[in-house]
Amino acid sequence: MTYGKVVKGTFLARPNRFIALVETGGQVETCHVKNTGRCRELLVQGAAVYLEESGNSKRKTRFDLIAVEKGERLINMDSQAPNKAAAEYLPTLLPGLTLLRPETAFGSSRFDFYAEAAGEKWFVEVKGVTLEEDGVVLFPDAPTERGVKHLHELCAALEAGYRAMALFIVQMADVAYFTPNARTHPAFALALREAQAKGVALHAVDCLVTPSSLTARRPVEIRLP
Known part of the structure; x- marks a missing residue:
C-alpha cells in the first residue's frame, strides 16, 4: 500500500491520543495520530516522524502521522x-x-x-x-x-x-x-x-x-x- 504526499517532521508532544504536535517546514503543526495505542516507546520528543498531507481543506488537521524512526528502524504506526x-x-x-x-x-x-x-x-x-x-x-x-x-x-x-x-x-x-x-x-x-x-x-x-x-x-x- 502507498500514501500520497509525505513530509518529514520532528515529534514534539502528544496532548492526547488523537493528536500530536510536530515541527515540519519551519512551523508547528497539529497532526492527527492514526494510532490510538500508547506508542510511548515510539513517540518520544525529538523523534523523526513522517506525515501524510490529507488534501482535504475541510479537515481540522492538515496532516496524518503515519511513521516514526526508532533508532535506525523505520516503523509504520498507521493502524489502518x-x-x-x-x-x-x-x-x-x-x-x-x-x-x-x-x-x-x-x-x-x-x-x-x-x-x-x-x-x-x-x-x-x-x-x-x-x-x-x-x-x-x-x-x-x-x-x-x-x-x-x-x-x-x-x-x-x-x-x-x-x-x-x-x-x-x-x-x-x-x-x-x-x-x-x-x-x-x-x-x-x-x-x-x-x-x-x-x-x-x-x-x-x-x-x-x-x-x-x-x-x-x-x-x-x-x-x-
Missing part, C-alpha cells in the same frame, strides 16, 4: 495500514483465493476479512504490531479485551465449520520473532495459545517500510509462551 497490507498479502497465504471480503460479521464480532480459497471458507483477523524490544516484536502494547474476544470468536468459527486465521502484520522489517505480550496482557497470550491448540492458523509477517509505503514481505517466527 495493516488491513491494506494484509489484503495484498493474503493471496500468498491462501493459494487459490477467489473471494476476499472485508469487515464480515460472525457471531458478535466483525472480522477483518472473509475469504474463500481452494474450496475452504475462512475468517481472518488482522492485528498490526508496532511494539519492538531488542528485535523481538510483541502484541498488544496495551490490554485488549477486544483482541481476546476476536480469538474466542475465531475458535467459534472453527466449530461452525469455517477455517480461521489470526494474521499479525509487523509494521517494520528485519525482526527476530513475534510473541504475544504476556507481561502486558496475559489473557491475550493465553487465548492465543488456546486458539492455536484448537486449530486457528497463526501467521506473522514483517513489512518493507518506507516513508510512503507499507508492503507485507516475509514470514516471521511465532513463539508462544
Whole structure:
C-alpha cells in the first residue's frame, strides 16, 4: 500500500491520543495520530516522524502521522495500514483465493476479512504490531479485551465449520520473532495459545517500510509462551 504526499517532521508532544504536535517546514503543526495505542516507546520528543498531507481543506488537521524512526528502524504506526497490507498479502497465504471480503460479521464480532480459497471458507483477523524490544516484536502494547474476544470468536468459527486465521502484520522489517505480550496482557497470550491448540492458523509477517509505503514481505517466527 502507498500514501500520497509525505513530509518529514520532528515529534514534539502528544496532548492526547488523537493528536500530536510536530515541527515540519519551519512551523508547528497539529497532526492527527492514526494510532490510538500508547506508542510511548515510539513517540518520544525529538523523534523523526513522517506525515501524510490529507488534501482535504475541510479537515481540522492538515496532516496524518503515519511513521516514526526508532533508532535506525523505520516503523509504520498507521493502524489502518495493516488491513491494506494484509489484503495484498493474503493471496500468498491462501493459494487459490477467489473471494476476499472485508469487515464480515460472525457471531458478535466483525472480522477483518472473509475469504474463500481452494474450496475452504475462512475468517481472518488482522492485528498490526508496532511494539519492538531488542528485535523481538510483541502484541498488544496495551490490554485488549477486544483482541481476546476476536480469538474466542475465531475458535467459534472453527466449530461452525469455517477455517480461521489470526494474521499479525509487523509494521517494520528485519525482526527476530513475534510473541504475544504476556507481561502486558496475559489473557491475550493465553487465548492465543488456546486458539492455536484448537486449530486457528497463526501467521506473522514483517513489512518493507518506507516513508510512503507499507508492503507485507516475509514470514516471521511465532513463539508462544
